[in-house]
Amino acid sequence: MTGLLAVPLLVVLLAVGVPVAFSFALVTGFLAWIYDANLNTLMLQGYRSLDSVVLLALPLFIFTGYLMDRGGIARRIIEFVGRIATGRSGMGSVIVLSSAIFGAIAGTASAAVASMGTIMSRPMEERGYPRGYTAALLGVSSLLGILIPPSITMILFAVVTRQSVAACFAASILPAILLIAGLLVFNRVTVARNPDILPPPRDNAQSFGQVALSALPALSLPVIILGGIYGGFVTPTEAAAVAAVASILIGVFIYRELKLRNLAEALVRTAETTGSIILILLFSFLISRIMASERIPQDLSDAVQGIATSPIGAILLVNLVLVVAGALMDDVSCTVVVAPLFLPLMEASGVSPVQFASIVACSVVIGANSPPMAPILYMSCRVCRASVLDAVRPALLILLFVALPVMLVTSFWPDLSLALPRWLDLL
Known part of the structure; x- marks a missing residue:
C-alpha cells in the first residue's frame, strides 16, 4: 500500500x-523507484496505450470549442436561448441552457466559460445579478459539457477503463438533464428572493424568426454530432472531425467572423491543451501499470470494504473520495488516476463501469467548483470580474442543493445511467 502515497504526493505537487x-x-518516477519498475518496458506500454484512434477525438473536440468562441457560433446560441428564456430568471436560465447546447458540441468547460462569461457577465450585472452569483452559476453550468456528449472526460474515462466511448456518452445524458432541471429551479428560487433582479431587456430589432434562422447553423451541430454517433453513421472520432470542419465552414462562410488569425490562435491553443492532456494521460497509464502489477487497486478495494461493510457504504465512501479528490485535483487527473483505482470496488458493489462513468462525471462537476483548487470557478471569476470570496458561497449552495443530489441519485439509481445505453444497444 506504499504506492498510495502517490496520491497525496500528486496533490502536494499540484498545490x-x-x-x-x-x-x-x-509521481511516475517515485513509483518506479519504490517498486524498481523497468522504465523501458513501461514507456513501450504507455506508447501502445496512446496509439488509439479514440484519442484523436480529444484535439478535434477541443479545437471545435475554440472555433465556436472565435467564429460567432457561441454568441448566436446565446441570442437564440435568450429569446426562449423569459421572466425575471431568464438571464440565468440563458447561461444554463446555452451551456447545455455548448456541451453538446464541444464538451469543454473552459471554452464555455470564456465564451458565455464574456458575453453574459456585463448584461447580467446591469439587470441586478450579483457578480459572485453569475460566476458561480456559470462555473457549475459550464461543466454540463462533462455530462452532455461529446465529453472529453468521458473519452478519457473510456480509454483508461477500456469501455465503449458511445456507451459512456449515453450514460451521462439523463444525469445531465436532471442537473439542468436542478440548476433552472435553483436559479428561479434565487431570483425570486432577490427583488433587485430585473427581467431580460426586450430587443425588438430582430424577430424571433430572424434570431432562430441565424442560430440554425449553430444549433445543427449537436444534431449532426449526436445523430451521427448514435445513428451509427460515424464513430466519436469521426464525429469530432465533422464538428471541427463544420465549425470552420459555419464561422467562415455563414457567420463570416472566423478569420485566419482566429483560426491560427485556435490551433495554437488546441495544441497547448492537447499536449498537456496527452502527457498527463501517458504518465497516468504508466502509474496504472505499476499499481496494477503491485495489486494496489485490489488492496485498496479490500481496505475500503473493511471500512464499509455494505455496498451502499462502499458507494458512499467512493463518492466522498471522488469529491475530495476533485476538490484537490483537476478533472483530468481525477478521471485518469483516481477513478480507475476504485473501479474494481464499484463493480464489486454492483455498479456497472458505464454507470461509474456518470458518477465520475458528476464528481468532476462538484470538484472543479470546490476550493481549494476549483479551476473552473476561479476561471469564471476572472472572466466575470468577480471576487472569489463572493462566488464561493453561491457556488457551494449550488453544489450542495443541486450537483450533490444529482450525484447521489446517479449512484443509487442505475437505470438513470443505463437506460439509454441499453435502449441504444450499447451494453
Missing part, C-alpha cells in the same frame, strides 16, 4: 504550483 504534466512525471 505548490508544479505543472500538472510534470507532477504526473514525478
